[in-house]
Amino acid sequence: MLPINHFKDYEEFMITTRRDIHMNPEPGFQEFRTSKLIKDYLIKWGYDVIDGIGTTGMVASIHGKKPGKTIGLRADIDALKMQEENDVPYKSLNDGLMHSCGHDTHTSMLLGAAKYFSDHNEDFNGTIKLIFQSAEEGPMPGGGIYVVEGGHIDDCDGVFGLHITTRDKRGDIIIKKGEAMAAPDEFQITVKGTGTHASAPHTGKDPIIAATAIIQAIQTILSRQISPLESAVISVCTIHGGSAFNIIPDDVTFTGTIRTLNNDVRMDIFQKLEATATSIASSYGCRADVKIIEAYPPLINDPKMSDFVMNIAKEVVGEDHALWASEPSMGGEDFSYYLQKKPGSYFWLGGRDPKQETIYYNHNPKFDVDESSFVIGMAMHVNIAFEFLK
Incomplete structure (x- = not known):
């Protein structure tokens, strides 16, 4: 199992990339700049890319040293129609648009993992599919359905994703077995x-x-x-x-x-x-x-896959910070389409500075995250992939 410190060399890249995306938010099915940024990196790193999925989404594949299983890791790339109220150097430049749900961080963490997989593709067998999905926030039916109905995860043996949240402190990872989101x-x-x-x-x-x-x-x-x-x-x-x-x-x-x-x-x-x-x-x-x-169906985590993620989380952040959720969230998430098709698990990554007293929850105009949480998310992506493909 690879520890968090193993990924420190990728932290600056993730923070810089996140800030670029945060400053240039785009709404669902219109993430053209964001999509080009992602594709340019993936092509540079040697990935096979299928783009134009749900207009601006894409799936990128990389193969290890030998054939084996296939895993899918997913990030969403769209922003919300909301005016940002944060006074930060990377504040949104697009009036009335903001990454107030954290999709900019999801994209950056998965890109960090993408770079790592490219740098270490002799360290795993099988295939890793990275899914950068459009329009998780809508318009309905969202971008996830185009990935699933397009057959892009048909060959996946498991699918996984994460969502950053300021509800929880940096360093915590939370998973809910079974019914997880509405x-x-x-x-x-x-x-x-x-x-x-x-x-x-x-x-x-x-x-x-x-x-x-x-x-x-x-x-x-x-x-x-x-x-x-x-x-x-x-x-x-x-x-x-x-x-x-x-x-x-x-x-x-x-x-x-x-x-x-x-x-x-x-x-x-x-x-x-x-x-x-x-x-x-x-x-x-x-x-x-x-x-x-009608929006997305309920998100139902596979129990065995959730146990698998929990075991990795315990190694990455420690048993005191790897937590089972006692109840589901009534929020919605179109990763539910993926889990209807394939076994997998979706979990929450704590993104709030433990010293921050006021909680500006996701979808708040003052939403922002502790950027030191990115390396934790990247560590989860990489360890989930490597352990799953063993």
């Missing part, structure tokens, strides 16, 4: 009524009253129609309607998210949401148009 589906409901003057509500059909009744009622789907042993969330996050204080509008639209860890529960909630909205709207003399935008 399906992050979206819904949009438009309630259509008949607008009228606010002084005479009886002459119209008020979509605002109908919409508020629906919003209240859909919470009972979870509390009264789904088993309390199942984990699920329904949250309404936007509501739009009306144009003046004295006019009842023709329609109201509200949107939100459904988070589930079980596909059967997921489909059941879809049906119940539509039935609840349409029936309540009808009772108010209105009509509800329900649109459900």
Whole structure:
């Protein structure tokens, strides 16, 4: 097992590369500069590259000294549509875009591992596939589905990935067996009524009253129609309607998210949401148009592969810092597509400076990471690959 210090010579490269990518963030399916940067390095290091996967994604392969198994390691490359609020030398130069989820670090750590594999391709047998994936944050259905449906992991015997997070301190690695992350589906409901003057509500059909009744009622789907042993969330996050204080509008639209860890529960909630909205709207003399935008399926880690990663983590960061998660995250991640196809595991890498008191969690405009965590992530990538291919 190769210790963290073994990779120190690659640390400056990863930090410099991360800062370059961080300063030039690009949204899903538009990561053209980022994609070119990655491809240029991989070609220089002797990789076989297939690009244009999900527009800007790519898969790069390198072969060891003898034939053997094939492993897939994945990083996502897209940024979020968010204004950065950090005052740092590498602050985003692209207005309204920011790497506030850490994909710049994922890309840099996997590039560090890519350089190492190129420098040491006599040290392993088999094939290593590096997947640099577009649009993990969407637009839906995200970039992962193009990798999987394109057959690019069909020959992989296992697939692995990591996600940096400021929820956890630098030096910690966290894994959840089985159900690890939720399906992050979206819904949009438009309630259509008949607008009228606010002084005479009886002459119209008020979509605002109908919409508020629906919003209240859909919470009972979870509390009264789904088993309390199942984990699920329904949250309404936007509501739009009306144009003046004295006019009842023709329609109201509200949107939100459904988070589930079980596909059967997921489909059941879809049906119940539509039935609840349409029936309540009808009772108010209105009509509800329900649109459900399916996102990624739940992320289910293979138990044996998770044990494999945990054993490596214990060697890399020590038993006190290699931790089992007691509960899943209700966040979503399209690495779930990979795990539907192949056995593997997805884990969290702590990225917060232990001395930092305030936690700016992923997707916060002040999100930033302790860059000394990169060498830990690289050590995990390399050791997972080398141990898996033995």
